[in-house]
Amino acid sequence: MKSTDVLIIGGSAAGMVAAVTARAHWPEKKFILVKKQKDVMVPCGIPYIFGTLGTSEKNLMPVDVMMEKNGVESLVDEATSIDTEKKIVSFASGEQIGYQKLMIATGSTPVKPKWLLGADLDNVFVIPKDRQYLDGIKEKLGSTKNVAVIGAGFIGVELSDELKKHGYNVTLVEKLPHILNLAFDADFAEKIHEMLTERGVNVIAGTGIKSVMGNGKVEEIELEDGKKLPMDAVILSMGYKPNTELAQKSGIQVDESGFIAVDEYMRTHTPDVFAIGDCAQKRDFVTRQRVATMLASTACAEARIAGMNLFNLHVVKTFSGTIAIYSTALDGTGFGTAGLTEQRANEEGIESFVGVFEGVNRHPGSLPTAHKQIVKLIAAKHSGVIIGGEVIGGTEAGELTNVIGLAIQNRMSVNSLLTMQIGTHPCLTASPAAYPLIKAAEQISNKMLKLMK
């Protein structure tokens, strides 16, 4: 029987980063990473293979190269059971591998809801991180015309825009009142909705899908409001569920939401077994509630924490909980969100103050590359602690969102932002006199001052 010091199950972002990070900390240990498929997709790049990238070939994550470079043995196989007493994993090929430390990074699978009539018709697709399946969608979509994308989270929005670019007639359907409803407040979501519409996507929000109809394959969809739309294909982007069957049947504790229970260092309740990425339990940084955040960036952060602390606590973690930080783009317009939205804060019973500043991402605004920039900050009403932020701007929006994320992680208050030091440049940022984070913080500070009078 084969044996190793460190065994990693899963070769997407979390598995890969865990292997590389742990290897740097424990170079004397032997590592094996087992992935289900040879080719691994860049997870966030998947919507772009349908348009901008044009092919899955251009969206490969260089896992094998990275493993070889870092001296990690990489195998293609599927784990079928874990004996946590004997510390042995069995694989579909019949192989067994003994481990000293095990990292489970089995990811997530797209949801195909059971209540959805017609979900098994031909040309109804989901978006897994599976190259062959994705190539299959591209092929089958081929000559079709009318495509419905169901669920307007980030993947749904990106996919709709990319398919539209590629010439399809795209209808994006969202059950919640607004697209991107969990990531952005209504005021921001409406702006993105408007942009998508201008770009030619038919956006329907506030009513979900009821059923898919057709003789063998998709011909029509029916919405909850009774409307029927002729359709050639349906892509479901209705969320993902953690892949935790393997853990569950091996006696590793899984919570009631289906995530593997972990502590702050990504240790499961079973000795020497870690879980990271989409399959691992997360708690929100602010509310301390369990959340189902599934982001490659979060997965990588967890992988680094687990990797650095595999055999003992090398790097003490300086924060607790997950800050959901997302961004996306429609060509030159970037959108980002970090932490809680105002709506979510409200739902969680957190009284908040918000500041919204509209400006431009260049100074003077007469520069030819100038783009409108809007920043919303959300702070706890009484302490002024920043709990969230949203950004619309140019392509700087991604890193500007990271500035907000870092402010949240450092538990900064609006007052700290007011005195914050920044760098600015005409061709790269807003003016120092109208830097959007500071101007939004000022609005909150003024509301707090009034409250105190």
Next chain:
Amino acid sequence: MKSTDVLIIGGSAAGMVAAVTARAHWPEKKFILVKKQKDVMVPCGIPYIFGTLGTSEKNLMPVDVMMEKNGVESLVDEATSIDTEKKIVSFASGEQIGYQKLMIATGSTPVKPKWLLGADLDNVFVIPKDRQYLDGIKEKLGSTKNVAVIGAGFIGVELSDELKKHGYNVTLVEKLPHILNLAFDADFAEKIHEMLTERGVNVIAGTGIKSVMGNGKVEEIELEDGKKLPMDAVILSMGYKPNTELAQKSGIQVDESGFIAVDEYMRTHTPDVFAIGDCAQKRDFVTRQRVATMLASTACAEARIAGMNLFNLHVVKTFSGTIAIYSTALDGTGFGTAGLTEQRANEEGIESFVGVFEGVNRHPGSLPTAHKQIVKLIAAKHSGVIIGGEVIGGTEAGELTNVIGLAIQNRMSVNSLLTMQIGTHPCLTASPAAYPLIKAAEQISNKMLKLMK
């Protein structure tokens, strides 16, 4: 005699932001702002009026609009003396204004070194924040061909590139071994040097100017190494000196470097008198040494701190000292620097470790908008505290530099960066598995681990 609660001398970035900020905190007070000229230039936009913007008209800062909007009286006049006992300022027009609180934001003036032979010839220019003078340069440069820019700080580099764009034959001369020598380490500066050269600017580093020669007007320059170059015009961008004569002759304490002495809340040693921006003394955040950082972003940060704390300490400052955070761009390539360079740390006797990560600002890198991205982090060797960082990338480089700035301001260590949460997106940022700040931090962490073995 006129009198006011708050009198602000100077109407550039510092004066304007101080007025707006203080007004929000003390809405019941009367404010007057006095500026020397009607038109105020966006300071960082000045190099761009010679190329991209094309005209000074497009680079106006809307000071009058802002003052009116905020209920601040705005006058054009020049302060000639301050009676700090009677609290009265006298102006060139003969007017006198009594004040309760005075803010000095008199800025800086370009240096024209006395040792430079021929500095008073026609067609030798400096770059003040003076619209009329700048328009005059543009006019006089008109049909000339060969232009020398002396001094390769940010303004020199930007100006050279813009003049080249406009068709001039530009030679950029820098006495120090590298261009941008104070902002970037040699490895980064060389890359920018190379880019400038590719764009057609003649860059000469490591030898300064000795004299300007000509019969009445510029015909030739001679460098320290003896080389002579035919030249039609010379623009000196050899630094700025603080405008503190008014303060000095009014008995307000000015330090030996010519800056008005201030405390952390920008209060001078004279009761009820504040100084902000280029004319005010600064100390480095890390080294605690006095520094001559002159940045609009720093000026605005100081203006906000003074404005919020004018009558009493409304907003407690959460940090001490100035972090120099700069960025600049050559079209789609952005450069940024925050805190200390490795060289500067070395000169200050700070032992440091650096990490340099080269990647791309998109993921997968096959995306059509992908741009090379290089990040260097500098950390104190024994504590791992981040003391500086440098960035080359796309236009996101400005905000990415602000992420580093915020890490420095929060006194984060490389370990905190290793566990940092970020947001990433294919079209906006590097991959979460190869986020440059974290990868650079990993290199430093690995060096520290080795040190501890």
